[in-house]
Amino acid sequence: MDDHDTLLTDAAARIFGDLCDKALLDAAEQGEFPAALWQTLRENGFHELGLADSGVSLAQAFSVIRLGGRHALPLPLAEIVLANRWLGDGERLASVGRVMGERVVDVPWGRSAELVLGLEAGRSGCVLVTPEPDTVTRGCNMAGEPRDAVAIPAGADTIALTEPAFEYLTLGRIAAMAGCLERVLELCLGYVNEREQFGRPIARFQAIQHSLAIAAGEVAAASRAADAAVDALDDARFELEVAAAKARVGEAAGVVAEIAHQVHGAMGFTHEHQLHHFTRRAWAWRDEYGNEAHWQRRLGRHLAALGPDRLWSFLATRG
Amino acid sequence: MLQFDRVKLPESSDALRAEVREFLAESAEHLERPNSDFTTGHDPAFSRKLGACGWIGMTWPERYGGAGRSFFDRYVVTEELLAAGAPVSAHWIADRQSGNLILRYGTEAQRQHYLPPITRGESYFSIGMSEPNSGSDLASVRTSARRVEGGWLINGTKLWSTDAHRNHFMIALVRTEPVSENRHAGLSQIIVDLKNDGAQIRPIRNIAGAEDFNEVVFEDVFVPEDRVVGEPGNGWEQVTSELAYERSGPERFLSAFRVFVELVRAAGDQPEPQLAAAIGRIGAHLMTLRRMSISVAGMLDQGKSPNVEAALVKALGNDFEKRLPEIARLAVTDLAEDDPRHRSFRQAFTDTLLLSPAFTIRGGTREILRGVIARGLGLR
Numbered sequence: 001m002d003d004h005d006t007l008l009t010d011a012a013a014r015i016f017g018d019l020c021d022k023a024l025l026d027a028a029e030q031g032e033f034p035a036a037l038w039q040t041l042r043e044n045g046f047h048e049l050g051l052a053d054s055g056v057s058l059a060q061a062f063s064v065i066r067l068g069g070r071h072a073l074p075l076p077l078a079e080i081v082l083a084n085r086w087l088g089d090g091e092r093l094a095s096v097g098r099v100m101g102e103r104v105v106d107v108p109w110g111r112s113a114e115l116v117l118g119l120e121a122g123r124s125g126c127v128l129v130t131p132e133p134d135t136v137t138r139g140c141n142m143a144g145e146p147r148d149a150v151a152i153p154a155g156a157d158t159i160a161l162t163e164p165a166f167e168y169l170t171l172g173r174i175a176a177m178a179g180c181l182e183r184v185l186e187l188c189l190g191y192v193n194e195r196e197q198f199g200r201p202i203a204r205f206q207a208i209q210h211s212l213a214i215a216a217g218e219v220a221a222a223s224r225a226a227d228a229a230v231d232a233l234d235d236a237r238f239e240l241e242v243a244a245a246k247a248r249v250g251e252a253a254g255v256v257a258e259i260a261h262q263v264h265g266a267m268g269f270t271h272e273h274q275l276h277h278f279t280r281r282a283w284a285w286r287d288e289y290g291n292e293a294h295w296q297r298r299l300g301r302h303l304a305a306l307g308p309d310r311l312w313s314f315l316a317t318r319g
Numbered sequence: 320m321l322q323f324d325r326v327k328l329p330e331s332s333d334a335l336r337a338e339v340r341e342f343l344a345e346s347a348e349h350l351e352r353p354n355s356d357f358t359t360g361h362d363p364a365f366s367r368k369l370g371a372c373g374w375i376g377m378t379w380p381e382r383y384g385g386a387g388r389s390f391f392d393r394y395v396v397t398e399e400l401l402a403a404g405a406p407v408s409a410h411w412i413a414d415r416q417s418g419n420l421i422l423r424y425g426t427e428a429q430r431q432h433y434l435p436p437i438t439r440g441e442s443y444f445s446i447g448m449s450e451p452n453s454g455s456d457l458a459s460v461r462t463s464a465r466r467v468e469g470g471w472l473i474n475g476t477k478l479w480s481t482d483a484h485r486n487h488f489m490i491a492l493v494r495t496e497p498v499s500e501n502r503h504a505g506l507s508q509i510i511v512d513l514k515n516d517g518a519q520i521r522p523i524r525n526i527a528g529a530e531d532f533n534e535v536v537f538e539d540v541f542v543p544e545d546r547v548v549g550e551p552g553n554g555w556e557q558v559t560s561e562l563a564y565e566r567s568g569p570e571r572f573l574s575a576f577r578v579f580v581e582l583v584r585a586a587g588d589q590p591e592p593q594l595a596a597a598i599g600r601i602g603a604h605l606m607t608l609r610r611m612s613i614s615v616a617g618m619l620d621q622g623k624s625p626n627v628e629a630a631l632v633k634a635l636g637n638d639f640e641k642r643l644p645e646i647a648r649l650a651v652t653d654l655a656e657d658d659p660r661h662r663s664f665r666q667a668f669t670d671t672l673l674l675s676p677a678f679t680i681r682g683g684t685r686e687i688l689r690g691v692i693a694r695g696l697g698l699r
Contacts, residue, residue, distance in 0.1 A: 217692070296595070
């Protein structure tokens, strides 16, 4: 990572850390658009990180998206960055969903978006929709993040996409999950060192230590898998690296969230505690843009087609 | 937070990998019952062929028979051998740790004496650490070496020494001074000639019916002065210094790989969705583990001591190599009994499952590793 990368990620970490407090996360979950956060992101150019002339590589943009996951950023940074990239300018609060019948569904903050891109499975283009109050049906995922449906008007414009949009958005979830899981582990480490039972911090108990050792293994695996998928952005096997990463990170999310809640005890089960903002996101993101089984099948079909004699060659990459 | 850097194998590794694959393709007579577990397949003829290729002790200096190659090159060779299920057990320990120990702590005379035959694939070493009452608590070893005229007199018992009945030497961790307040002090490493020094070696049958590991009993076994590796009393530091090398290599997550190969063979080229998912799940785990393992190799190459990261890769890798046969057995359900793929899957599955209890015990138990990781996380 060179200095420029570090400057960018340092700035993102500071801004996300300052603004994404529990009050903001709670308010966003109640449906209140985080306008001040959006304003700050715009002022700092985060919404246009994906533009060809931004001076920032796509890999770096995913580093920032990962930090967003680490702070449970209550805005769909991956969608904003990628939509503006595909639109060719960076002015808008744009979001992305997928076309189902006459609607674009699962649109993060569709209700507040200025423009929505609807992706169609198997098509390289997407439809452009400007949401109106009477065309948006509100919904949310299990983390309370808005996931709206937007009706597609007759004669809506379409644009061509040359990049693998589904895979890029999947990578957005992968990166955000990796960041999110790191934060969950940190919350665990902080909690078990503070919480005392039987006259000592529960961190001293071997049962707790071993649970967190397992969680640390999963977090490290998620992180390495996410990095590998980002590294493959320009590679012919990008889609398969995304498949491996989403499958692996999804498995890690389930294990880490389970352990995190166990070591936090009843405290972590309360709405008042911040843990759930991260664990619910990890749970929700597992199922967005294809769950583990979806991507395992995709990778598995490819490996099966290669057959037993070419299997190892596929796995034994240099990077 | 533990960091696993993005490390790429050097471009030059592609050519080496191709050479190893070509060699393996020409070694069919050594691969009749492939097994990816590094403790199976004691095949001196194969080890000598590898030695002739320059692939044993390949990171050591040329003056000791090595090839002066990088740690990454060794990584490529070892993972190719394991993935193919080649019989690597004879030279494995000598190549992985005994030779490195002698290179780092041994005298010049020891290096010249012991290293060249190892690199030729002719000289094999066993580990002499565990004892009847010392397993995970290694510092509690009681086997003693008492200084006598011209050398040392060893008394005690070493246990679980893989291939001691077949190999030439053991590096035994022994107590050369009485236990003091610092229980890590007073330990030394001594080379025992298993063929000539008079140690009694008794193979122990394992649950797979094989006799690979041994009990080695020392009753006033004399070894000459020049068998001590490094400084007497420095044994603990020496034993722990190579842990990152021992723990993070491809043998810590590839032990069950042949089951995966047979699963893919059994699945055919268009598996039904659940079978495809099982294959993809295993593939995703292996891709990630391998990259984590290579990250540690990169840290070692930079001269770092990533002991916690290595423990984490081993713990994660061992757990997965145990789970792999379990995932596979439930995924393969539709094969007819008389389908040859059924037989090859069952054989790989049975061979691997019966070895699998060892995966999370040897080289540091899962429980010990989790303790190391927890301390690395600041929990104590």
